[in-house]
Amino acid sequence: MPYRNGLIAVALLALLCSHSLPTRAQSGTEVRINVLLEQSREVLDGQPGLAADNARQALLLAREHQRRLDTGRALYRLGRALQAQGELADALLHFREAEEFIDANQESDWQARLLVGKGAVLTELGDYQQALAYQLDALRLYRDLAAPQEVVEVLNNMGALHFRLGDLDASLTHFQQARAEAESARLEAGLASAINNIGVIHRNRQQLDEAEAHYLASLAIRERIDERSGISASLNNLAIIAYDRGDLDTSQDYHERALAMNRNIGDRYAIARSLHNLGQIMVARGDLEAAEPFFLDSIEINREIGARNHLMGTYEQIADLYHDMDRPDDAFAFLRRYITLREELHNENSRRQIGELRALFEVEQREQEIKLLQERQRTGTILRNGLIVGTFGLLLIIALLFNRYRLKSRSSRLIEARNRELESLDRIVATLNTENDFSHMLSRVLEEALSFFRDADRGVFLVKEGEMDRYRVAVYQGYRYAAIGNITMEGETARRRYTDGGLPLVHGVRRFQNLPPLKGHEALKESDPQKAMVVMDIALDGEADGFLILQSTRNHSAFGQADAERFQRFRRHAISAFRNARQMTALERENERAENALKRMTAAQEELRRLARTDTLTTLPNRRAAEEWMKQEAHRVRRHQRPLTVALADIDHFKRINDELGHDAGDEVLKAVAEKLSRRVRNEDLVARWGGEEFLLLLPETDLAGGESLANNLRTLVTDSPLMHEGKPISISVTFGLALFSPGESLHDTLKRADAALYQGKAMGRNRVITEVELADD
16 A cells, blocks of 8 residues: 555656646747648648648647647648548558547547547448447537537438448438437538438438438528538439439439539539439430530549549440440440459559558557557656655665566567467458459458467358348358258348347357257257357448358357457458458459450451441452452552552443343342352452452452463353353353552552453453553554
């Protein structure tokens, strides 16, 4: 007792010695800090980088002059700025560091702000349960402070969190409480938000009339107080209701009003969204031409402001639009952009998630070290003050030194054990979050759980089967019961068994003993008796997507309350790995779907190109394809100075065949001549239908004499092979005109000479080959 009183006396004396009156310099510092913090608050929404710089300057001043509360305030402002910049883990670290300074001053208002800030960060990180706990603590503080505006804000936050967790009843309750509080305090902005949020719940339940009534009430309030961004949001919600009802005129009207409002306030993000929505309305109307400019304008704005998630969605929408408009080249281009951007965003998100998880481990490690070192620091402070005062003599000093040594040793052991545990969890997180294959991920989670929790010697992972409300054993380890892999459970049965019974250790984790055997699998209890069991529910969006079950066959007292924190941490990271693998699996399926669509579209494009370049009757290349081929050959001839002979072939008396025997006979003649001309040329030669009964032959690496020889062979082949039509032979002959391409001329000139030679052959009696040389001689 004297020893304890001595410690108290030393502490009190040290406390008195450590306080001094504020100086003039400190008052000037206080003004400077307040200005910097106010500037940080003012520019937060538009310039988070500048807000962070101002907060850092304030933090340096506060620390330099040892102003504890100002240090906490600056850390809070810096955390808000980092959160706005998307640096969530760093933001959370600064919020938690701020607690050390703000709690010490018992500043309830600032404590509540910190809780709301931490809740907002954890919401973005997907830890909705912990975020909800922070918001609840903040709500209690704000109620004690009689701060109605903040109470309404937190109630709306809590309603949104319950909505994300899939608990619509709890969500509606909190939104209704926010509405009541706002009405009581006459807070119109908060009231409008609460009423709008209640409308969201009704729409989610397909209660469209109730949703519309709430959206209209929210819009009326926002128009009265001229809250323009809120007006735009209410108009969009009303447009969605009208669209759900199939009332496209009303939906379009609301979207156009929202677009006008967004342009008025200069919100480019909202402008792009409204343009996209109007494009969708036009598509629903079937007016595809009208939809195109809306999507293109939305894409341009999203590119400029860097809104890549919305840009990706519009890429997909316009690719579908162009496909429906029969514009395959444009559809193909935007589909490729969509796939590329989606993969970029997914890879960035995966890297960010892993980085945030690692940073969160650092935060947890720091917190543990801070808690364990606080005792050592307090003892050190007492010792220093005791040495200054020098009142209690050597015996007290020895006692303090011994106490310090004992605490230091215990703290060091605890810190070392905690570090080992955190390092183990860090390794587990790094492993799990890089495993993209869903089934492999489940196996790794189970393996790591059995390694991390030493009392566990076997386990099983039950996973929900797709859209079916049923769970199956996906992976298991350590069981002798052969049929365990065949176990399936109806959804309601599994949830009652694993979420309603047992002893809750922490949210989402329950401990069981003597759990009745599964119906139909009673042999499991006999072949694999267990002494203790723990179940972690893996819930992504409220309802359990799986259950990770660990059992101990050795220790009745395994998985006690002392392990609760470890289970909570492991479960959080298992959920993260589960979500990441699910997203990757969904992405791979979506990629496969998109790639298949891309292949189909590519094949369709190639088919369209082929059809556009093919004569449908003879299946020869058409005039368009021949002209493309001629350009390529002309370039090659000019470059390499190699010969190219151009030949035109015309079926003799073709009009008479059509007139006397009919067009069907004429078509048969065209196909027969095309087949014979194609059969005798080389692979590098081209035979095309030039038009009507005329054919074009391009003969690379062939001089005029070689071309003349080939043409005579082809002419003889056609003449000697009459076509049988309706049991009667049709005599066919062909006249050829040939010219040699000169690198110094155009192909048009060469064709004119070949055409002149052809008509010279016709004039000379047909069924012959005439070259440009003979034409010149004549």
